[in-house]
Amino acid sequence: MQVRSTVETTIIQVAGEHNKTLPPLTDDLALLNSGLDSLCLAVIVARLEDGLGVDPFSTAEDAVFPVTFGEFVKLYEDAVH
C-alpha cells in the first residue's frame, strides 16, 4: 500500500508543478489520456527512483510498457518487493 501512495502522491505533485489537471487516479485510467505528457512521466519516474530506489522501466524483464495507472503501480510494487 505504501508504494501505491508514494506513486499517487508523486503523480499528483508533478501534475501540479506542470499545471496539468488530473482525473481521479483509478486503476483503469490510461496514463497518457490523463493529461500527463512524456515530460511529466519522465519527471515522475525520476522522482520515484529517488524516493523508492528503483527504476522498473530500465530493469523489468517483460518487454511491456504500462498503459494504465494500475499497471504503473504494479510495476513499482513488483520492483520494490
Next chain:
Amino acid sequence: MRSISHATLGALAHASSTGASARFLADETRRFHLGDVPHTGAPAAYFAGKSIVLALPRQLDTAVALLALDGIARRIVLWPPDAPADQFDAAAAAAGADIILRDWTWQQPGPHAGTSAQPTEWVLFTSGTTGRPKMVVHTLASLAGHLFGAAPAAGGPVWCTFYDIRRYGGMQILLRALIGGGSLVLSCPEEAPGAFLARAASAGATHFLGTPSHWRRALMTEEAPLLRPAYVRLSGEVADQMILDRLHAAYPSARLVHAFAATEAGLAFEVDDGLAGFPPSVVERAGGAADIRIQDGALFVRSARNAAGYLNGQVSALNGDGDFVDTGDIVELRDGRYHFAGRRDGIVNVGGQKVHPEEVEAVINQHPGVRMSLARARRNPITGAVVVADVVLADGGNPIEEIRALCRAQLAPHKVPVSIRIVPSLEIAPSGKLVRRHA
C-alpha cells in the same frame, strides 16, 4: 534542356504518382489529395522571386505551401513551431523576408509544375551550440537528391511520423513520401498520442518514424496494438536496448531500424540488427550514405550531402568541403560494438529537445546563495534523459525550493532540473572551465 536538379517538388510529387492509387497528406483536420490537384499555380505571380517565411500553424498547410511555392519563390524559410518567438524578427531579417505567411488561405493551390531556372532555397533551422538557432540553407536537390530518379515504391507506402516536417528529420520523411510515390499521416500538437496512432492505423500507415521517446510514449497508449507497421525507424536520440526490445516484442514482423543523422550532414548511417549502438563495420565501410570516423573518442562524419551553408553567418566545421565533421557525440567501444556515451559539450537531449547546460546554469546562478552550478544529463527511461543540477552554495541555508522556482519561472519545462543536489565543490579543469562528464 530539362535539368533534374531543378525539377520542382510539385512536379516530382506528381510524376511519382502511380496509377489510380489515392495519395494523400493528412492531419487531424483534413486530407489533401495529391492526385487531383489542378496544375494552376494561382498565387504564383504574387510569390515569384520572393523570400517567404512559412510560419503556418499546421504542418499540412506547410506541406501544401511547399508544393505550391517550390520553383516559384526565391527562398522558403521553414519557421519551426517550437522556435523561440522572440527570435522570429531576427530570423526574418536574416532571410531578407519579403512575405511572412501566418496562414494559408489557398485551399487547393496547384503545385507548381515542371522546372525552374533557379532552384528555390529551402532554409531549415537547427539548434546551434550557442542556443541561437542556425539557419541551414538547402535546395530540394541537397535535401532529396538521393530520391530523384528512383522508381516510386510499389503500392505507395503510407508513412506516418511523430516528427514535425518543419525540422530536418520530418522534412526528409515528407520528401520521401512526396517524391517516392507515397502518402503521409502528420501529427497535430493538440491531439492525444493514442488518438494520433488510431488515426494512423485507420489510414493504413505502414512506415513509422519517430524518436525513441516518441516510441516509448506510443507503447504506453491503449492504441499501440492497432498499428500494423512493416517498418519502424528510430532517430534523433540514442536508441537503447530496452526500446529496441520492446518494439520488437510489440511489432515482431516490422523491420526495425535506428539511424544517426546530423542536420547539416544528412543521414550518416542506419543499424538494423536490433541491437543498440553500432558495429565497427559501419566505421570501416566505404561508399555508404556517408563516411564515418572515430577520432579522439568522438564520431566524425563526412557526407556528400552536407548543406550549402548557413544563412546567418555562423562559421561551421561542417562547411569544409570533403572534410570530416565533428558531431560532438562521444562513443565508446564495448564488447566489439560502439555505444553513444553523451555529448562532449554536455548538451542534454530530453525526448529529442536539446538543452544547453549553460542556459540552465545561468538561471541557477542568479540566486544570490549560489556560488556555482553544473547542469547535466541523467538517464531516463521515458525521455532518454532529464536535466539535473549540482549546486555549490556560497554559504549555508537550503535555497533549493527557491532555485527550483527561479528555474520554473525562466526556463521551458523540459529544461527545469528534475533534481537539484547540493555538493561541496565542482571540478574545474586547468582551462578554468567546469568539467562536464558525459551522461
